[in-house]
Every structure is written in structure tokens, then in C-alpha cells.
Amino acid sequence: EEMKMTEKLPKLAIVVPCYYEEEVLPKTLKVIGGLLKDMIKQKEISGESVVCLVNDGSKDKTWQIIQKAAAKDKNIFGISLSRNFGHQKAIIAGMYECDADIYVTIDADLQDDCCAIREMLKKIKDGCDIVYGVRDSRDTDTIFKKYSALAFYKLMKLLGVNIVYNHADFRMMTRRAVNSLKEFPERNLFLRALVPLVGFKYDKVYYDRKAREAGETKYPLMKMLGFAWSGISSFSIVPLRLVTFTGFAVCFLSLIFMMYLLYGWAHGKTLVGWASLVTVITVFSGVQLLSLGVIGEYMAKIFIEVKHRPLYIIDEKTTPAK
Ligand code: UDP
Numbered sequence: 001e002e003m004k005m006t007e008k009l010p011k012l013a014i015v016v017p018c019y020y021e022e023e024v025l026p027k028t029l030k031v032i033g034g035l036l037k038d039m040i041k042q043k044e045i046s047g048e049s050v051v052c053l054v055n056d057g058s059k060d061k062t063w064q065i066i067q068k069a070a071a072k073d074k075n076i077f078g079i080s081l082s083r084n085f086g087h088q089k090a091i092i093a094g095m096y097e098c099d100a101d102i103y104v105t106i107d108a109d110l111q112d113d114c115c116a117i118r119e120m121l122k123k124i125k126d127g128c129d130i131v132y133g134v135r136d137s138r139d140t141d142t143i144f145k146k147y148s149a150l151a152f153y154k155l156m157k158l159l160g161v162n163i164v165y166n167h168a169d170f171r172m173m174t175r176r177a178v179n180s181l182k183e184f185p186e187r188n189l190f191l192r193a194l195v196p197l198v199g200f201k202y203d204k205v206y207y208d209r210k211a212r213e214a215g216e217t218k219y220p221l222m223k224m225l226g227f228a229w230s231g232i233s234s235f236s237i238v239p240l241r242l243v244t245f246t247g248f249a250v251c252f253l254s255l256i257f258m259m260y261l262l263y264g265w266a267h268g269k270t271l272v273g274w275a276s277l278v279t280v281i282t283v284f285s286g287v288q289l290l291s292l293g294v295i296g297e298y299m300a301k302i303f304i305e306v307k308h309r310p311l312y313i314i315d316e317k318t319t320p321a322k
């Protein structure tokens with residue numbers, strides 16, 4: 001593999017997930033497409049390299065814009081999914097459907113500095129299989145997004161999930177790293193925790209995260225929280241352990257409480273109050289419900305995994321321009 005890269009220029013695929021991005025896409029095509037052309041010109045990558053745009057079920061002009069661009073330019077490739085599968089699966093679709101030596105995934109909104117791609121490529125050529133883009137500053141994020149995100153990374157670490165701090169889904173991977181990723185059959189995709197499990201030599205590239213060029217975020221609060229929880233429950237069994245631990249603690253405490261009651265009974269103070277009874281009932285129903293809830297979360301995961309549904313379904317692809 002390494003031999004091949006030094007012998008001939010590697011084919012790079014820049015995978016861009018697009019969900020209702022008609023406002024920003026023209027600029028994205030100009031900036032990322034321009035970068036690709038320049039890298040080809042500078043003989044950093046092969047002339048067959050592509051920008052692979054994945055339309056994740058947008059109903060606006062996103063797909064028309066992609067089709068038009070692909071018809072004019074052989075270095076632009078488009079894939080349209082049959083419905084909205086979500087950011088993570090759109091990325092996967094782009095990587096698995098595009099044949100290349102090196103893959104890089106980047107958001108359509110130009111928040112991530114695409115100039116970092118050059119630096120990533122250097123590290124790959126130096127022998128890395130995965131290069132993580134790490135944002136240096138969060139100046140352009142809202143205060144809420146900034147702190148909730150930082151708290152999330154801390155929490156993940158606490159729960160024993162190995163993710164790269166301040167890295168989202170801007171990363172470069174070699175073909176063999178992507179092929180290894182394919183070996184993971186799971187459906188609950190949380191790539192930033194899954195990719196580190198692939199292993200191999202890796203490095204980080206730091207960049208400044210900018211504000212969205214145009215359009216609005218496709219990750220409103222509820223979706224973001226859902227994504228965070230999906231990441232936790234897909235990779236950490238700590239919540240389950242916590243329930244077990246709480247169960248033990250409560251059992252222990254109730255044992256002591258029971259001894260106290262027995263002592264009272266033996267000494268003729270049999271007037272066990274209504275309050276204590278109700279307290280015991282409520283505490284126990286609470287703990288039981290909580291436990292059931294968490295177990296249910298994991299059962300839901302198993303439920304989804306055993307179905308082995310396809311990760312994505314392609315509707316159509318563009319044909320290369322002449
Ligand atoms: N995206 C997608 N499918 C979705 C939601 C988002 O393909 O269901 C894409 C979106 O077009 C963008 C990237 O994922 O290229 C990141 O989304 P966004 O910029 O809205 O998220 P934020 O940066 O605000 O977290």
C-alpha cells in the first residue's frame with residue numbers, strides 16, 4: 001500500500017454530507033472543488049480525485065446543484081440517498097461508495113477549514129492511517145454549544161469512551177482504515193468513537209472552526225442531545241453499571257432500615273408510620289423504573305442491531321462528465 005502511494009499519486013475522495021444545503025453549496029463547491037483542483041495541479045493527488053457530495057434526502061435544490069456540478073466536472077461526484085439517513089450514515093455512504101486511496105470527510109457548511117486537508121495528507125504520506133481534525137477554538141459557537149460540547153467530551157471520557165477531544169467528523173482515512181471500519185457491523189453509528197477502535201497509526205491536525213457560511217444548523221438542541229445519548233449508550237456500559245451499583249446501595253440501606261424497624265418492633269414500638277412506608281414504596285418504584293429504563297435503552301440497541309438493516313440505500317448516482 002505504501003509503495004503504491006510513492007509510485008503513483010493517491011486518489012483522494014473528499015466526502016461531503018449535504019442536508020438542505022442549497023444556500024451554502026455553490027460556495028462549498030467553489031472552495032472545496034477549487035482546493036481539489038489545486039492539489040491535483042500541484043501533483044499532491046491523482047487527477048482522478050473527487051469531491052463526493054452525498055445528498056442525505058434533502059428536498060430543496062441540493063441534489064439539482066450537485067447534479068449540475070457533476071455534469072460539468074469529472075472531479076465532482078454525487079450520490080443521492082433515498083431519504084434522510086442522518087449525517088453519520090451519509091458520511092459512510094460517501095466513503096463506501098467511492099473508490100479512492102484516501103478519504104477525507106468534511107461538512108458542507110465550510111465551518112471546518114478545508115486548508116487543513118493538505119496538512120492531513122502530509123501526515124498520511126508520512127505513514128499515518130487516520131488523521132483527526134481538531135478544532136482549536138470555539139469562538140464562533142454560541143456559549144451554550146461551546147460548554148455543552150465540552151461537557152460532553154468530559155462526560156464521555158468519564159464513561160470510559162475513547163474519543164478525540166474536540167474532534168467531530170472532519171478526518172482523513174486511508175483505504176485500509178476505511179476497509180477496517182467496514183468490519184464493524186453496528187447500526188448505531190457514532191463515528192468519532194468508532195474510528196479510534198480501528199486503531200493504526202494516527203495523528204491530529206489543528207484548525208480554527210469558523211461560523212457556518214450560509215444556511216442553518218441541521219443539529220437543533222434535541223437532535224444534538226439525542227446524538228450525544230446515542231454515543232454514550234452505544235459505547236459505554238457505565239450507565240448499566242451505575243444502575244447495578246445504585247441497586248446494591250439501596251438494598252444495603254434498606255437492610256439497615258429493616259434492622260431499625262425490627263429493633264423498634266422488638267421493643268414494642270410497633271407504630272410504623274405511614275410516612276416511612278410511603279417513602280420506601282416511592283424510593284423503590286423510582287429505582288426500579290430507572291433500572292428498567294436504562295435496561296430498555298440497551299435492549300432497544302440490541303433490537304436495532306439484530307435487524308441488520310442496510311446502513312443506506314442509494315437512489316441514484318451521477319455519471320462522470322466527459
Ligand atoms: N447533515 C446530513 N444529514 C443530516 C444532518 C446534517 O448530511 O441529517 C450534514 C449537513 O448538511 C452538514 C453536516 O452534516 O454538512 C453537519 O451539519 P451541521 O453543520 O448542520 O451541524 P453543526 O455544525 O451545526 O453541528
Ligand code: MG
Nearest residue numbers: 107109111212
Ligand atoms: Mg456545521
